[in-house]
Amino acid sequence: MEISKRPRMDYDDVPLDLSTKKNSTNERKNEETDLIRSNKLSDNDIFVVPKVPPQSISISDKLLASECALSQKLRYINFNFPVEYVYNPIEYAFQVHAMYVTKYCRSTKKILFLGMNPGPWGMSQTGVPFGEVNIVRDWLKIFGHIGKPIREQADRLITGFKCTRSEISGRRFWNLFRELCNGDPEKFFKHAFLHNYCPIALMDAGGRNITPAELKGPEQYTLYSACDETLVSVLKLLKVEIVLGVGRFAEKRAQTVIKTTGLPIKVLCIPHPSPRSVGNENWNEKAKLKLREYNLMEYFAN
Numbered sequence: 001m002e003i004s005k006r007p008r009m010d011y012d013d014v015p016l017d018l019s020t021k022k023n024s025t026n027e028r029k030n031e032e033t034d035l036i037r038s039n040k041l042s043d044n045d046i047f048v049v050p051k052v053p054p055q056s057i058s059i060s061d062k063l064l065a066s067e068c069a070l071s072q073k074l075r076y077i078n079f080n081f082p083v084e085y086v087y088n089p090i091e092y093a094f095q096v097h098a099m100y101v102t103k104y105c106r107s108t109k110k111i112l113f114l115g116m117n118p119g120p121w122g123m124s125q126t127g128v129p130f131g132e133v134n135i136v137r138d139w140l141k142i143f144g145h146i147g148k149p150i151r152e153q154a155d156r157l158i159t160g161f162k163c164t165r166s167e168i169s170g171r172r173f174w175n176l177f178r179e180l181c182n183g184d185p186e187k188f189f190k191h192a193f194l195h196n197y198c199p200i201a202l203m204d205a206g207g208r209n210i211t212p213a214e215l216k217g218p219e220q221y222t223l224y225s226a227c228d229e230t231l232v233s234v235l236k237l238l239k240v241e242i243v244l245g246v247g248r249f250a251e252k253r254a255q256t257v258i259k260t261t262g263l264p265i266k267v268l269c270i271p272h273p274s275p276r277s278v279g280n281e282n283w284n285e286k287a288k289l290k291l292r293e294y295n296l297m298e299y300f301a302n
Contacts, residue, residue: 060102070230082204085153090199092147093127104189108239114250117198122167129196132170155207172273180300191299247272
């Protein structure tokens, strides 16, 4: 599989330092020497360079850093036919996505809802998993600047919060928990968080969605390896006890990761809320049945 270098992300507007670069030993010594001289200290004086302890970095910042690192890795995959367009909302909708993470993922979570990847009228538009525009703006109270992907498909233009299409999957998912949590999003996020396994959307020339499961050969292996590694770091960071795959694909990827790493995490599944899923007309009730079956309703409903 060919690897092509795509344009680098510009993080000039990112409100936190996500750099992984470290000064070399010689660079650090030179900096310390310059500081000593500028402050008129003798070389015999003790000079201690202050360091930020790792524990002072917030969970949300660590999660964002992990997601950005994954986005960088995926930029180097040269997807073969039929993939023609790659949308990465972690990049062009970073401001809004960062608000979602910093607002609702400030602590560890017992439950991680795991989606597959962005939909054209959901996260691709808003930067929020299953991010139906009205839900994100009016219920989650998240807003911000939405940019553009590197290349746009004519029938899948990114208009952000001006998008007039409603993602049915996102509307179903979030409306279920808005109902269960009596309209309070904080109640959902007290014990749970929603995260996508893969942060990018893939499309063919005509704008048809191509799921990660449809990829073949080396490009699928490369994508899965990078996403699996990030999922492991997210599970450890949030100290997750239960992964709830939203659909079979997410469930299987979580099972693979748990089996490989031996993490003591239970993997469960609820039906995907897509209207394209067979027999999924009454998704709301089916999802509730699963939550009751798993004894998870108490974390959301009164």
